[in-house]
Amino acid sequence: MITPDYCRTMARYNAWQNRSMRLAMETLSLAELLKDRGAFFGSILGTANHLLWGDAMWMSRFSDWPKPNLPGAESPRYMPTLATWGAERFRLDAHILYWSDHVKALDLTGDLSWYSGVAATQMRKPRALLVMQLFNHQTHHRGQIHAMLTAAGCRTQDTDLPYMPQQGPWL
Template identity: 65%
Template sequence: MIDRDYVLTMARYNAWQNAGMKKAMESLTEAALRKDRGAFFGSILATANHLLWGDRLWMSRFDGREGPSVGPDQHTELTPTLATWGTERFRTDGRILTWAEKLRSIDLTGDLTWHSGVLGREVTKPKALCVTQLFNHQTHHRGQIHAMLTAAGAMTQDTDLFLMPETGPWL
């Protein structure tokens, strides 16, 4: 289904896109970031927090390290400000990239089993599918944030994968 090169490319894409998204978010006021824009999670910052929360949750399943610092009922409030979000986003993107760099294609075989707090039960799925879910979830919610940023008048960067720089700035 996927291999190490795919994961590494997507980890780099994720970091590149999040850096651009942060820059666009920084052009808005705190009130504009918190304004309910009718999106699934309401505001730009709430959606960005949900995305960060989900990345940390999936990474805890992949690398065995810590997960989000709040439960699913507080996922949209993971960080209180854009500045805090930016710091935590940078750390999490570094974690994803470091994990991807160390990954071997064989690590993507077999199943992953975890307890889903949202579903309230144990879940088992193919590892490759779960890793694909990490990157698909990122792209989905960044698309929502991109639309909200554009509607708010922020200047956003290109999102096409083929436009990603060959080298840095991943982080």
């Protein structure tokens, strides 16, 4: 279904896009980042926090990353400021890059079982599908953030995969 090369490409894309998003977010005040913009998670920072929370939750299932210390319903408040969000985003993106550089084809086979607090049930799905979910979830919510940043007057960078630099900086 997917390969280690897919994981490496998407991990680089994730880090590249998060860096770009952070640079745009840094042009706004905390009040602007927290302003309710009608998105599902309210604000730019709320949506960025939800995305960070989701990435941390999936990586806790795929690797040795610690599970977030709050439930999914509270994910928009995961990090209180852009500085704390940026530091944690940097750490997690570095971990996702490291994980992707070491993932083997065998690691993408079989099922993964976990308890989903969001769905309040035990789950079991193909591991490859869940890795695809990690990357799809990132792209989905970054698209929302991109739209909110654009509406707030921020200059954003390209988001298309063919324009991703062949070399870093990813972070």
